[in-house]
Amino acid sequence: MNFSWWTFGLQAINFLILVWLLQRFLFKPVKAIVARRKEEITRDLTAAAAEKERAERLRREMEAREAAIGTERRKIIDAAHAQASADRQKLLADARGEAEEIRARTLRQLEQDRAAAADELFERTVAIATNLAERLLREIAIASIEQPFLMRVLDYLDRLPADERGKLFPRAGASALLVTTAHPLGDQDQSHWREQLAQRLGPDCGVRFNADPALVAGAVLTFPQAILRFNWRDGLAAALKELRGDERPR
Amino acid sequence: MNESPLQAAILFHVGFVPISRTVVTTWGLMAALTAGCWLATRAFEVVAGGWQAVVETVVIGIEDQIESLLDRDAAPFLPLLGTLYIFLTVANVSGIAPGVRAPTASIETPAALATIVFLSVHYYGVRFQGFIPYLKGYLKPNPILLPLNILSELTRSFSLAMRLFGNIMSEELVVAILLALAGLLVPIPFMAFGILVGLVQAYIFTVLAVVYIGGGIGAIAK
Numbered sequence: 252m253n254f255s256w257w258t259f260g261l262q263a264i265n266f267l268i269l270v271w272l273l274q275r276f277l278f279k280p281v282k283a284i285v286a287r288r289k290e291e292i293t294r295d296l297t298a299a300a301a302e303k304e305r306a307e308r309l310r311r312e313m314e315a316r317e318a319a320i321g322t323e324r325r326k327i328i329d330a331a332h333a334q335a336s337a338d339r340q341k342l343l344a345d346a347r348g349e350a351e352e353i354r355a356r357t358l359r360q361l362e363q364d365r366a367a368a369a370d371e372l373f374e375r376t377v378a379i380a381t382n383l384a385e386r387l388l389r390e391i392a393i394a395s396i397e398q399p400f401l402m403r404v405l406d407y408l409d410r411l412p413a414d415e416r417g418k419l420f421p422r423a424g425a426s427a428l429l430v431t432t433a434h435p436l437g438d439q440d441q442s443h444w445r446e447q448l449a450q451r452l453g454p455d456c457g458v459r460f461n462a463d464p465a466l467v468a469g470a471v472l473t474f475p476q477a478i479l480r481f482n483w484r485d486g487l488a489a490a491l492k493e494l495r496g497d498e499r500p501r
Numbered sequence: 502m503n504e505s506p507l508q509a510a511i512l513f514h515v516g517f518v519p520i521s522r523t524v525v526t527t528w529g530l531m532a533a534l535t536a537g538c539w540l541a542t543r544a545f546e547v548v549a550g551g552w553q554a555v556v557e558t559v560v561i562g563i564e565d566q567i568e569s570l571l572d573r574d575a576a577p578f579l580p581l582l583g584t585l586y587i588f589l590t591v592a593n594v595s596g597i598a599p600g601v602r603a604p605t606a607s608i609e610t611p612a613a614l615a616t617i618v619f620l621s622v623h624y625y626g627v628r629f630q631g632f633i634p635y636l637k638g639y640l641k642p643n644p645i646l647l648p649l650n651i652l653s654e655l656t657r658s659f660s661l662a663m664r665l666f667g668n669i670m671s672e673e674l675v676v677a678i679l680l681a682l683a684g685l686l687v688p689i690p691f692m693a694f695g696i697l698v699g700l701v702q703a704y705i706f707t708v709l710a711v712v713y714i715g716g717g718i719g720a721i722a723k
Contacts, residue, residue, distance in 0.1 A: 255521060259609040263614075
């Protein structure tokens, strides 16, 4: 076995050259591509982290926005509730007011209806009473009943002051006084009336007579300037007027 | 088979320098490795394809092995140790090719590689620890052991070379004898076994080199 130092040396050199060649054509390219891949992965991871951070920030913003929307929604709901409550209170108040107004109006209407019914009842009652009185009076009003009315007329004239009595005849003339009675007077009664009136009014009073059954009983003395009513028709009318004026139900 | 398996045949001379078959075979392997690497890496892309993935796996695997043994960044050691493993693998296995004799079957090649490893241990030791601290390492654990430490450095490099040379040369010699005696097909299982031996020896040589360098830089206890 011979040891070749030349071969030994050349093999050592060959190996060192191969170290350089593989470093140049194998290890460097592989390390470079791996480093580049790591760099790209790092860059992608950084970008992904940034994207994740951005997504996280967006998520937080969305959550904050959702919270704000929730708060706003609660505010709106609270405001709507308050508004609805206020509207409900107002509607209730309005309804109560309207009900009160309707009740008052109804009460007024009832009062008016009651008053109208009472008036109507009163009117009918008065009419019935008047008719009843008139009918009763007509039943008892015979011709001789005119005499007491003459007495009342004469009594009235007797108590009338002279100046007032003079005003009944501002100027003398025939047929100046018209005496209307409920029953036609006979001649004797007419003479008696004419004589008594002449004694109080003077001989020129010019009495004329007329009959009006509507008077029921009594007479109406029509002067040129005045009318004296002493009969039951006017008495009933006065009573009716008085009843309507004083006794109307409140 | 007339020539001695222990003697490198001289094919030609360049001036007064004899060029043996071992050197020529090594040149061929260097050319093939360089061309293969150039072809494999010229179109590297970020997204690795088929061959790129294989090449990257080999390189990163070697680097990871070195890192796991040294427990530090393997970048300063990758060119030497990576080249050592790749060259040994290719050189050991090249012997199965017809007419090719593995360069590592010649004593000069393992001796040259072991010498480079021996020198690299000191280079990296001084580089990483400093000259004086590195030399002080030979006085540990006791200065009395300095001769033994120096002898250990020499003998382990010698054994490194002889182990590789003996395994590869004997495997080739067995295959050659079987081929001469039994014919064409009988040596095939031995050749397959030779591939396994070549791969294992390349791994052992490289791992031992890593361990020696690791001891030199203080990463591994001597």
